[in-house]
Amino acid sequence: MYMSSLFTAEERRFAEAVALINTTNPFLPERVEGERAALGAGFVAAGAEWNKLPPAEASHPNHLRLTERAAAVLEQVRARWPRDGRVAKAEATNYEELAGFWLYQTYALRFDAVIRTELSENGGAGGMRVEFYPAFKADVDRLLTLPGLALLDTQPAPHLFACAFQIRRAFHHIFRSLAGGSAPMARLRAAIWQSVFTHDLKRYRRVLHTSMGDFATLITGPSGTGKELVARAIALSRYLPFDPRRGGFTDDFSTAAFFPLNLSALSPTLIESELFGHRRGAFTGALADREGWMETCPAAGSVFLDEIGDVETGIQVKLLRVLQSRTFQRLGDTETRTFKGKIIAATNRDLAAEIRAGRFREDFYYRLCSDLIQTPSLRDQLDDSPDELPVLVGYVSTRLLGAGEGSAFARETVDWIGKNLGADYAWPGNFRELEQCMRNLLVRGSYRPAALGVGAGEDWNTLLAGGRLTAEEVLRRYTRQVHAQVGTVEETARRLDLDRRTVKARL
Numbered sequence: 001m002y003m004s005s006l007f008t009a010e011e012r013r014f015a016e017a018v019a020l021i022n023t024t025n026p027f028l029p030e031r032v033e034g035e036r037a038a039l040g041a042g043f044v045a046a047g048a049e050w051n052k053l054p055p056a057e058a059s060h061p062n063h064l065r066l067t068e069r070a071a072a073v074l075e076q077v078r079a080r081w082p083r084d085g086r087v088a089k090a091e092a093t094n095y096e097e098l099a100g101f102w103l104y105q106t107y108a109l110r111f112d113a114v115i116r117t118e119l120s121e122n123g124g125a126g127g128m129r130v131e132f133y134p135a136f137k138a139d140v141d142r143l144l145t146l147p148g149l150a151l152l153d154t155q156p157a158p159h160l161f162a163c164a165f166q167i168r169r170a171f172h173h174i175f176r177s178l179a180g181g182s183a184p185m186a187r188l189r190a191a192i193w194q195s196v197f198t199h200d201l202k203r204y205r206r207v208l209h210t211s212m213g214d215f216a217t218l219i220t221g222p223s224g225t226g227k228e229l230v231a232r233a234i235a236l237s238r239y240l241p242f243d244p245r246r247g248g249f250t251d252d253f254s255t256a257a258f259f260p261l262n263l264s265a266l267s268p269t270l271i272e273s274e275l276f277g278h279r280r281g282a283f284t285g286a287l288a289d290r291e292g293w294m295e296t297c298p299a300a301g302s303v304f305l306d307e308i309g310d311v312e313t314g315i316q317v318k319l320l321r322v323l324q325s326r327t328f329q330r331l332g333d334t335e336t337r338t339f340k341g342k343i344i345a346a347t348n349r350d351l352a353a354e355i356r357a358g359r360f361r362e363d364f365y366y367r368l369c370s371d372l373i374q375t376p377s378l379r380d381q382l383d384d385s386p387d388e389l390p391v392l393v394g395y396v397s398t399r400l401l402g403a404g405e406g407s408a409f410a411r412e413t414v415d416w417i418g419k420n421l422g423a424d425y426a427w428p429g430n431f432r433e434l435e436q437c438m439r440n441l442l443v444r445g446s447y448r449p450a451a452l453g454v455g456a457g458e459d460w461n462t463l464l465a466g467g468r469l470t471a472e473e474v475l476r477r478y479t480r481q482v483h484a485q486v487g488t489v490e491e492t493a494r495r496l497d498l499d500r501r502t503v504k505a506r507l
């Protein structure tokens with residue numbers, strides 16, 4: 001018989017609640033409920049909303065309380081630990097979960113400092129020494145070197161360190177680069193988190209951390225809703241192994257890991273050359289051999305294919321090959337090369353319709369969509385939570401003007417929008433339009449919402465009847481009006497019988 005008195009009933013309840021917290025998506029309300037369950041009467045409600053995080057420099061009082069309690073329980077349980085290691089598996093697992101939680105919380109703020117320094121001073125150049133690894137390793141040895149534990153889920157210290165660092169980076173990139181606290185935005189953050197760690201963090205830590213690059217991610221959503229930000233957040237949150245001998249992470253973790261390419265802006269030859277590289281003489285102007293991004297991108301990096309719905313079928317076939325076998329060739333070359341990174345793609349097109357119309361290959365679509373993320377429109381966010389407007393305006397305002405001046409300008413902006421556009425304004429250009437509106441207000445003191453075809457106080461019909469618009473203005477306004485109605489560049493182009501580039505230019 002195994003001993004079963006390692007934990008008191010109260011300690012076991014606490015450990016089980018912490019185990020749930022460890023695996024709950026931090027961007028879902030369940031996470032805070034887990035904290036409430038673990039702390040009981042000690043839970044601090046203020047500032048514990050699931051869609052808000054404390055500033056980087058501080059931990060929420062609940063986290064501090066949970067960490068303190070975890071330390072105390074770990075201490076007690078270790079004192080009772082049997083020398084022969086005969087411990088019931090469930091109890092050993094509870095102990096490991098508590099230890100994992102304590103380690104993560106204890107080092108979280110130090111990881112945050114590394115992220116800030118690395119991003120601001122080093123531009124993410126990687127290889128930076130992390131001075132506190134020896135302390136982390138000593139804590140891992142102290143907590144997890146117990147008879148009977150090695151048989152369980154216990155993982156080596158460098159891997160635990162790498163996972164904790166990855167979780168902090170994911171927090172940083174997912175939370176801080178995307179503004180907004182509405183339920184649709186919270187769902188988006190939760191979906192990004194899942195895209196990075198899957199829904200099962202334990203399995204991820206055991207095996208999947210090295211193979212997430214094999215899963216392509218497809219981001220869909222209307223124009224201006226932050227699809228590129230989502231792609232960047234996923235790319236910059238990937239697993240980076242820690243090398244204990246060097247005392248640093250093996251790869252870059254900032255800009256160098258993200259290779260974006262807008263497929264609608266380039267000709268097919270240029271796209272191929274940018275992605276796959278070329279051999280000298282492969283086409284006019286190919287003066288020297290060139291490495292493409294598929295080749296440059298390291299294993300921990302991601303190539304972002306923006307506007308994937310616009311790419312012609314010949315390139316779709318080549319990309320399909322990359323997704324299926326990770327192989328490609330430079331233009332004009334026969335040598336087969338290997339892609340090591342991850343593919344992230346985005347589009348605002350309706351790909352199902354594109355497949356029906358024969359413009360998008362079905363086999364390519366199915367390789368792309370193993371992980372699908374949808375970005376919500378600004379209107380959906382405001383419908384869910386009208387109080388979001390001041391929050392988002394405040395975010396943009398601070399970025400434009402800094403904290404002090406920014407808050408005054410934010411108030412003026414919210415007032416102006418209320419009076420001139422109204423609470424129901426559709427925001428057809430989404431977040432990008434909000435940014436544009438605010439820049440206009442800053443420079444000119446007013447904003448003309450082009451998509452409606454009217455400026456504040458002006459009526460499109462009056463302008464037309466009075467013959468006050470140039471032909472180009474009529475076309476531009478009409479294009480924007482149709483775009484506001486149909487939502488995508490492609491559909492607008494179809495309705496107006498124009499090519500996409502002309503529509504884009506008018507928008």
Ligand SMILES: Nc1ncnc2c1ncn2[C@@H]1O[C@H](COP(=O)(O)OP(=O)(O)OP(=O)(O)O)[C@@H](O)[C@H]1O
Pocket residue numbers: 177178179180221222223224225226227228229230306346347348375431432435
């Ligand atoms: N949730 C958000 N938080 C902060 N900024 C945002 C958010 N959503 C969009 N933005 C900003 O709006 C602008 C457009 O974002 P982005 O280019 O990522 O959109 P997109 O969906 O990729 O658009 P498109 O389909 O036209 O390429 C950028 O300046 C971006 O920083």
